[in-house]
Amino acid sequence: xxxxxxAAKPRTSSLSxxxxxxxxxxxxxxxxxxxxxAIVTGHMAKQEIRQSEGELGGDGIATAGLVLGYACVAFVGxxxxxxxxxxxxxxxxxxxxxxS
Numbered sequence: 001x002x003x004x005x006x007a008a009k010p011r012t013s014s015l016s017x018x019x020x021x022x023x024x025x026x027x028x029x030x031x032x033x034x035x036x037x038a039i040v041t042g043h044m045a046k047q048e049i050r051q052s053e054g055e056l057g058g059d060g061i062a063t064a065g066l067v068l069g070y071a072c073v074a075f076v077g078x079x080x081x082x083x084x085x086x087x088x089x090x091x092x093x094x095x096x097x098x099x100s
Contacts, residue, residue, distance in 0.1 A: 019066065032073065049062065
C-alpha cells in the first residue's frame, strides 16, 4: 500500500526547485541576476511539468520562483529609475548655476 502512494505522487521538477532557490537568492545574494535566472528556470519548469503529463510536480514551486524573480527584477528596475531621476534632479540645478 505504501508503494502505491509513492508511485502515485509525482516527483518534483528540479527546475522548479532551482527557480525558487534563485528567486530567493535574487532578494539576498544575487540581486537582479538571481531574478533573471529564477524567471528563466521557472518558465522552463512550467513547460517541463506540462509536457510530463503528470509525471512531474512542482508547479506551485515554479510559480513562487517566477513571482519572486519578476518582483526582484521589477524592484531593481524601479531602483535604477529612481536613481536616474534623483541624479537628474541634482544635476539640473547644478547645470543652471554653472551656466549662469
